[in-house]
Amino acid sequence: MSVLEHYQRRLSTLLLEGRTPAEIREALSRDPALDSLQSYVRTLQDGPLEVAAALARKWGSEHAAGVVRDERGTDR
Amino acid sequence: MLGDAFRRAAIPLFEAGAVDVLEYSFELGWARARPAWAEALLQHYGAAGRLWGHGVTYSTLSAGAPQRQSQWQRQVSQDCEALQLRGVSEHYGFMGVDGVDVGAPLPPPPTPEVVDVGVRALEALAQCSGVPVGLENLAMAFCRLDVEAQPEIVTRLLEAVDGYLVLDLHNLWCQAVNFRFAPLELLCRYPLSRARVLHVSGGSWSSHGGTRLRRDTHDDRVPDEVWSLLPEALSRCANLEVVILEQLGPTLASASAAEGYQADFHRLREVCA
Numbered sequence A: 001m002s003v004l005e006h007y008q009r010r011l012s013t014l015l016l017e018g019r020t021p022a023e024i025r026e027a028l029s030r031d032p033a034l035d036s037l038q039s040y041v042r043t044l045q046d047g048p049l050e051v052a053a054a055l056a057r058k059w060g061s062e063h064a065a066g067v068v069r070d071e072r073g074t075d076r
Numbered sequence B: 001m002l003g004d005a006f007r008r009a010a011i012p013l014f015e016a017g018a019v020d021v022l023e024y025s026f027e028l029g030w031a032r033a034r035p036a037w038a039e040a041l042l043q044h045y046g047a048a049g050r051l052w053g054h055g056v057t058y059s060t061l062s063a064g065a066p067q068r069q070s071q072w073q074r075q076v077s078q079d080c081e082a083l084q085l086r087g088v089s090e091h092y093g094f095m096g097v098d099g100v101d102v103g104a105p106l107p108p109p110p111t112p113e114v115v116d117v118g119v120r121a122l123e124a125l126a127q128c129s130g131v132p133v134g135l136e137n138l139a140m141a142f143c144r145l146d147v148e149a150q151p152e153i154v155t156r157l158l159e160a161v162d163g164y165l166v167l168d169l170h171n172l173w174c175q176a177v178n179f180r181f182a183p184l185e186l187l188c189r190y191p192l193s194r195a196r197v198l199h200v201s202g203g204s205w206s207s208h209g210g211t212r213l214r215r216d217t218h219d220d221r222v223p224d225e226v227w228s229l230l231p232e233a234l235s236r237c238a239n240l241e242v243v244i245l246e247q248l249g250p251t252l253a254s255a256s257a258a259e260g261y262q263a264d265f266h267r268l269r270e271v272c273a
Helices: A003-016 A021-029 A032-041 A046-064 B004-015 B036-047 B066-083 B112-129 B144-160 B171-178 B185-189 B224-236 B255-272
Strands: B022-025 B051-054 B088-091 B094-097 B100-106 B132-138 B164-168 B194-201 B202-209 B209-217 B242-246
Touching: A003 A021, A003 A032, A003 A046, A003 B051, A003 B094, A003 B100, A021 A046, A046 B100, A046 B209, A046 B224, B004 B132, B004 B255, B022 B036, B036 B051, B036 B066, B051 B066, B051 B094, B066 B112, B066 B164, B094 B242, B100 B185, B112 B144, B132 B144, B132 B194, B144 B164, B144 B171, B164 B171, B171 B185, B171 B194, B171 B209, B171 B224, B194 B224, B224 B255, B242 B255
Parallel strands: B022 B051, B051 B088, B088 B132, B132 B164, B164 B194, B194 B242
Antiparallel strands: B094 B100, B202 B209
């Protein structure tokens, strides 16, 4: 698995788990497979991570309930 | 856009002959059958060469989503045959990997692998669709580096497939205001000669620990800041063919919202004339 795929899988999982921004950054920074991304991981900001986590959890709960969305957007 | 609220809000515009082009979010037709009125509109605009396709869920920059992307390509291929789309576009970003779906496109870390992954995904999309492929700039950014990297990566991706830029002005303004960039300076970092489609929309604010974030929620009228940016973009995009006003159908249910949408549409036509 490539570094990019590993990062995308880890971040997506953490968002779906409802982790806080600090927890997300810590989990990513402790992952030895993501050493090459550490300077980037440190800059991830709280607000956007909170938005992404809320979107992911909303999507996850809708998907589990079998909801079919009438609209798709990038931030809904 | 397939619901009654959108239909009621848009009908006066169609009846007035004011809608030159449609952009269809084709994923909406994959989960359920398209209503007859929508099918008729899509066939009409497709036959006239005035229909463009646009997606959200391809996850263009996912490094590990072969199943998602293969299924998406099959469905797009069918839509291209049935609807005579002029072009097919998607968003910058990734939406998870196979087996893990976060429901919205997110910015990738700016690594060389992102370009390789994105080129492969766009090449596959071009092959299965048989039409030009495009990429839209994303509003969501986790940090300033995401904002700085996106224009260069978009440029490299589009050059590799001779694709077109879907320039979303509201998305660009979201990144500018959230991360303190000058909007016009940020605009000029994008490959504007490749812009064939321009998106104009509204959005909303959310608060996070005392910090406000502008978001691409498509649920309100076009803000003044985007109207101000529009002439600047129009004057710099020499190959622009289409300008699209975006708003989610369910947010147009009230009479005042529908009137606001129609007013924005007419204003947009005037500015672009």
